[in-house]
Amino acid sequence: MKLKKHISSAIVITALTCASNQSLAGAEDDPLLTKVMVNQLESDVRKGKLSSWSAQGWLGHDLHKLWIKTEGERVDSDTEESELQALYSRAIAPYWDLQLGIRKDLLADSSQEWGVIGLQGLAPYYFEIDAALFVRDNGDAAFRFEAEYELMLTQKLVLTPEVEFNFYGQNSPDNKTGSGLSNIEAGIRLRYEFIREIAPYIGINWSKSFGNTADFLATSGESQSETQIVVGLRAWF
């Protein structure tokens, strides 16, 4: 499967760079580092199977990084949709990175590519923001805005509300996306950091489609809104 290929090549790249960290001998101020963050790896408790994932990884230095992002959802045993982004990330402000690159969507029976221009960082009041504009060679455009907040209940128990908005510039019946606000996803997850790197969580995820997107989904008999109770694991290394 294509996706597996992408993921495995990403793993190979990170494994190689992890190995190069080991040979680091001394106090180089800006060593080549890698970070792999599995932000969400979760399943719907009512279905019991892996339902979605969201992971990022970077390789690079303080101000310049190669940034990989992947996320996807699964319904039953089929991968419904997944995407992989490969970005060049450059720090442009103390808390902000400009990210440029490509995104590849792997749908059930097709794939498509987008160009990406994004801004990722930390806004005042500690909101983690990831906003990106996607453009296809046929002129299609999409915009995604994600915001997340980490509320520390204790030093190890963290409540994370997050929200994601997706907009499209056009109607695309094939992709079941309509112009304008297409869907909103909101979630709240409660994790416990056994150590900084490893934290299992429970959460609620809600998503709803709007406008033409909702209509396309209705036509094909798919649900326009969904609420999931999830359990999952957050990890980084």
Next chain:
Amino acid sequence: MKTVSHHEFSRRRFVLGASTALLAATLPFPKSTLAADVNNQLISLTGKLINLSIDYKQVNFTGREKLATVINSTIPGPLLRWKEGERVTIRVTNNLAHSSSIHWHGLILPYQMDGVPGISFDGIPPGETFEYQFDLVQSGTYWYHSHSGFQEQTGMYGAIVIEPREPDPVSFDRDFVVMLSDWSDEDPEAVYAKLKKQSDYYNFRERTATDLISDIKQKGIVKTWNERSMWNQSRMSDRDLSDVTGYTYTYLMNGNTPEQGWQGLFKNGEKVRLRFINSAAMTIFDIRIPGLKLTVVASDGQSVQPVSVDEFRIGVAETYDVIVEPDSDQAYCIFAQSMDRTGYTAGSLTAHPSLKAEVPAMDPPANLGHSDMGMAMSGMAMSGMDHGAMKRDDRTMSELNHEAKKSQAVNHSAMNHDAMTMKPNAHQGHSMKSGMQVKREMTGGGLGKAGFGSNSEIRHLPSEFGPHVDMRASMPANGLRDPGIGLRQNQSQYGRRVLNYGDLGGLHRTYDPREPSREIQLHLTGNMSRYMWSMNGIKFADAEPLQLKYGERVRITLINDTMMSHPMHLHGMWSELETGDSAYIPKKHTIIVQPGSKISYLVSADARGSWAYHCHLLFHMPGMFRKVVVS
């Protein structure tokens, strides 16, 4: 009074060791392996020819075996005892797989002997021996450590005591080195990488919802919002006191864990000289000995006018010599708590080896205030003023008033100068009444007189702007009389007199009475969340060397544009801290620059060659570093 023979002493030590081993066996942690090493004393080496060997060794400070880099197979390495005026030769053999080095911290010597790879020499390659040779032109308490990579963190440090040629100005009956350090089972490279990936990795004192609720209950929503607003807007944490904490560190005293507890023996009525050396990689300690006054007699090896305190802060790489005079047959706890209060190390000064001192509880940790961001007071149009800032300004003002009463006639006192830099206080109606000051404040500019610090305008260079710098102190306070975060309230809260730099005056007259011919303003900069450190916004790798003309006398003014305390170390030449008396300027080699503050010192460029100049926090050093060329 019964005297304790050496034989009896060592037998009792053995007994103590055995009982501790029994105790250790019942602990939930596998500490039994530690028991064999209970209460290690430093091993002294003396003589004009010293052989040092750098090796790997398995050590156990935490219950887990871990590979360390050691000098002559101990941590700390041997205590080197020399005499002023001697020419010493040290043959250092590197048995590591990596290049290594030894730097003689605080010693005045030819730059080729200074031991900084890439600046003074090429380093000592694996398997080779380097011969250091230099004249000892000073006396006092110093130390040595690796200047290669992060080797210092894994055990490569040791003490140096140089006996003066002239009679010691300080009399004492007992003499102990108290070397403080921090040990982690993690590889330092891994710690550094973690900080780059998540800069608050080691901070488990972050703001939580619980303290938000208690703040709201206590202060109301509006005040709580206002207090936190600036921190939230700036995306910084007022709970961020140190990068690496007791979460990973075990704090050591002369190589002993707090459980092992180093012991120094005294007899009632004796004067004991304690030579404190902070050889930690990342930990600033606050030291006190409950029940004893500490008379500070030297700082960074150089004699100072004695000053009696209850407590003092020791920055990484600083040394302080204190005299204590225990007057009862008991054990006193030498207590060194980390600045962030996440851990401590402790030992005892005891009349009898079987006595163990009670270890006090750590003080509560402090929160940073607005002034620690260099915002003084009115700089931000904030309605709700931070508690920390309030406290600090209260302190400053009460000290100012006190000092003003003391020295009304002296226009050029250090305090007057402080008042000048504290100008935002003026609108509060606390303003000092010296016409002289106001005039100088108005005219500004010009080079202040030697001993009194800088008058210059604070300028942020274009290189300080960008993704690599997250803060610039708009109104840096004068850090001179600031005991430092967490200590500011100790006088009023606990009645503990805390040393501050303003208390230091040289015992001997200023050796170079010239006025400075120019001033160099350097900004300590960084981006905390990206974990990048620099000076003037330029990291070492990209920086031109700082040029000094041989023979010139300059003032260096350091402005801390970060919220961390940076102990800055200039190699090869003294940093003469301007504490307000031009005739008796104390000489130091390492100076703490308080968060959001500034401090000035004079340097006589009397040593030709290339020298290192850097923050001595090991993980700040790679970036916050300059090469200094004197030619």
